[in-house]
Amino acid sequence: MTGDDLKLLRERRGLTQTQMAAFVNELTGRRYDKQRLSKWETGREPLPRDVLGRLLLLSLEQPATEAPRAGTTIAIGLQKGGTAKTATSINVAFMLARSGNRVLLVDADPQGNATVHVGVPQTDVVALTEQGRVLYHALMGKAKLAEVIRPTSVEGLDVVPSSIALASADTELPGNLTNAQTAMAEMLDAVRGDYDFILIDCAPNLGAVTINALTAADYVLIPCQAEPHAILGVNAFLDTVTKIQRRLNPNLRVLGVLPTMLNPRQTQDRSSLDDIGRLWGEDYRVFPPVPRATIYAQAAGANVITLDADIGAPGVESYAAIAGALLKATGRIRESSDAA
Incomplete structure (x- = not known):
């Protein structure tokens, strides 16, 4: 700002x-x-950082409206681990919820990191899995999604929890020929009218669950660590997105690429950031980079959302820019309200 x-x-x-x-x-x-x-x-x-974060949230607020909720769906993914997909998912969800939207976070990673980071204790995850009330059960038609959704401590933000049980879905879904690639879209149809935005935190692979997420999504956001190996994976992921657009979901659009974990003092990181802009900047939006900062690891260790713990944390500008892009794309704020 x-x-x-x-x-x-x-x-x-x-x-x-x-x-x-x-x-x-x-x-x-x-x-x-x-x-x-x-x-x-x-x-x-x-x-000051705390003032900046609060004013960015304020810039995203919209006047109350009676417009129906559409459940605009965003998949956050890349087939490489360690690129801050979960941090991106939960912090963008936080920004959208705190600016007055109803948001559903779908944890589509068997590791379940997003689930615990929004406040669901690991002991509860075990119990919910035993009770048949995690994403796996809803995705496979063994439970209604409404029975699986849980509130979080952030007003307006709900979560579909995940656990290691979801790993089985990658092998079980292809055997379900009736809805092998559209199961998640059909599952989410039951609640789209209850939410303004649905964010899907994808696993670091291109398995059946990730394909389902892309098939269900209106937009895809690609967090890419500012390092060569992550950059190599973006083209392969974009190839998959193109196939999904052609075969399963012609309405899927790329929201943009988000450089993450940037250390601007490192020559390699700066070079990688330049590469990201050079490779995709003309075709897609490249959001402001999220810097590498210890507060993200600290928040993960404490199982809290980083921006909920510190609204002025490094990277708040990036997450506000993403939230602003979504709000503008869905007509919820005017062009002049760009938080970026």
Whole structure:
């Protein structure tokens, strides 16, 4: 968010600089004044990280509407592990939910990391698996999706939990000839009207469950670590997306590529970021990179969403840009409300 973005946000809310400073103080518990706000707007001082995160959320908020929910579905995937797919899924879901949307997070990875990171304890995951109330059971038609969905501690955000049981679906789905590739789409149809957005955290492979996710999705977002091996996997993944578009889901669109885990002080990382822009920047949107930061590992270790623990965490600009792109693509905010 630039100084001009801050000024536009203030003017859109009809506030003077003094009133905006008071509003920021309410959000943060700080004591900023008109002079400090003026320095932010003119770029003489950078926005403090916690102020930045809260204002980015504010820029994504939309007025209440009676428009029906459409369950716009976004698959987050790449067939390589360690590219921050789960961090991307849960933090984008958080931004969308905190800006006033109803969001469903579908954990489509047998590792179940997204499930525990949004607050479902591992002991509960074991119990839910034994009770037949995880994604595997809903996907295979052994349970209704409504019986599997669980609320999280974030208002407006629900989760479809996953467990190691989902690994069996990659071999069982191909044997189900009636809906081997559309099972997830049919499963989600039952709840699309209850949510504004549905985010699917895909496994790091191109198995049957990931193909189902792409077949069910309106958009696909590709997190790509700023390193050569991850970059090599993007073309193969895009080839798969093209096949899905041609054979199963002609409405699937690429939302963009998200560079992740960037250390700008490393020459190799900077070179990889340049490669990402050179290879795909003309055809797809390349979102602002998410920097490598210890807070993501700390949040993962504590089983919390990073931005819920620290709204000013490095990368909040990237996740706000993705949320803003989705809100604009679905007509929920005007072009002038771009959070990027």
